[in-house]
Amino acid sequence: MAPQTRGMSFPKVLIERDSNSEESSSEEEEEDDDVQNDVAEESDDEHVEEKDEASTSTRIRREPITISLKKVCKVCKKPGHEAGFRGATYIDCPMKPCFLCKMPGHTTMTCPHRVATEYGVAPAPHKSTHSSLEYVFERQLRCRVSAIKPAFLIPNKVNCAVIRYHSRRITCLEFHPTRNNILISGDKKGQLGVWDYGKVHERTVYGNIHGCILNNMKFNPTNDGTVYGASSDGTISSTDLETGISLSLLNLNPNGWQGLERVSESVGGAKVTMGPSSWRMLYGLDMNSDKGILLAADNFGLLYMVDMRSNNVTGKPILIHKKGSKVTGLHCHPLQPELLLSCGNDHFARIWDMRRLEAGSSIYDLSHKRVVNSAYFSPQSGSKILTTSQDNRLRVWDSIFGNLDSPSREIVHSHDFNRHLTPFRAEWDPKDASECLVVVGRYISENYDGIALHPVDFIDVSKGQLVAEVMDPNITTISPVNKLHPRDDVLASGSSRSIFIWRPQENFELKRPRDENRIVLCGKGEKQRKGKFEDDSGDDFDNGTYGSKSLKTKKPFLKSKAYGSKRKC
């Protein structure tokens, strides 16, 4: 069956970049092949050092503490092997647990979860609780989940991008609820971007709303011209997207945030007696439309509520996660307004009843091995839960009314914590009626024809199967932030400071990473250039091409039959 095309025509690929031109032409890499060589050279003798003879001849002295210049592994500091990149392939330290599944005894390269077609699924421990309650809810809610899985249509081809639009890494993305081509973005500096990716050049950045990390944004359900934001500066904002005029609805650091002052390195003045340990940061924004309240939580485990009509704080902060620990996310149930899902650094995701919201009164505590970056109800029926945890596992609970003691599935997936990356969050496809398709960026790289690339993965969470991994040779940075469009077949990715818009394209070629057999999707005919997008010749690039002049198409991508994004399951 021919690959489907729901997304019809593809506009030209357009790249927008801030004028801040920083020509990056330096890194033309003629020497793809040399990379290979220096790998082989590791048999270096010149590093062995005179230490050897010293120790043989002068036995008398105690074994000196001299630093051997012999190469050691940068991870375990032991000689005999070296971790790190060899060319575009990363070699793990064999002394450490697998970087992917965290189990000892093998490395990422040989990890069973990496080579498996079912991408690292741990079978669910079978449960056998069938209460009548469960039965009722199954009938009421479960029926909303389509039993028939539609063919997944994967946005696999970069359609346009804004490079250096933000000045710091992207931290959140949100599609406009009614205007199809509008994407808003937040960054680490607290700036809010509004981009019309239909008209690539129309974008605005508001820089005076927040002082640092904009963690979450949500459109106002009653007025989609305004957007709420929760920031690590400890405030919730309400911003008019047209004017950029912003209101602060909550401020947890009313005495100022010393960090901000220090960063802007102003103020030789009085030292405030605040320290990092008392700064309050806000995460996880969502709203309960029923009650008309906005919810956000902080890094001390507290939940705050703001009345959306009066814009005033309502009620007292409620401890919803371990005291002093960060709440990383909040999500209100799409159908049942009384249900709230939270997750945090205390290794739990918790389900709450909004009618009985007080410390310790959660309905369920979903236990994880590590910090939970995100927890979401499924987008349409809300009957499933998906979490992303720093133990490199996605967890799925198939029915919130069933036995929640353990997840229905654990899917091993590389989305490690890294201090300098926005935390990865697996996101549902809001259009998928079967509530199976999920998108999540991948941390570990793949040697992709000599370039280390970090794909964005599409996973069928009902099976744990990797449906597609999409990548682009021009995106060499990790893409931890991903969002699927509520109506269109569009994926938005935030990768470092750049934002990319992907659309489906059937005319894609099969491509194999250098080291193994997995199938990946990649653009065809693009230049393979390790570097950045170029736009020095203007913006109108041909479809399928990012560069213009100096486009050296090197080794063409492997030819094979088209792999439409049509995987049925």
Added chain:
DNA sequence: AGGGAATGGGGCC
């Protein structure tokens, strides 16, 4: 070009 900085989380005492 290579070193440093960026304010996150865990484990240990």
Added chain:
DNA sequence: TGGCCCCCCTTCCC
């Protein structure tokens, strides 16, 4: 509880 140290595939700027 708090301070200290470590850290595995970062990224970008100086």
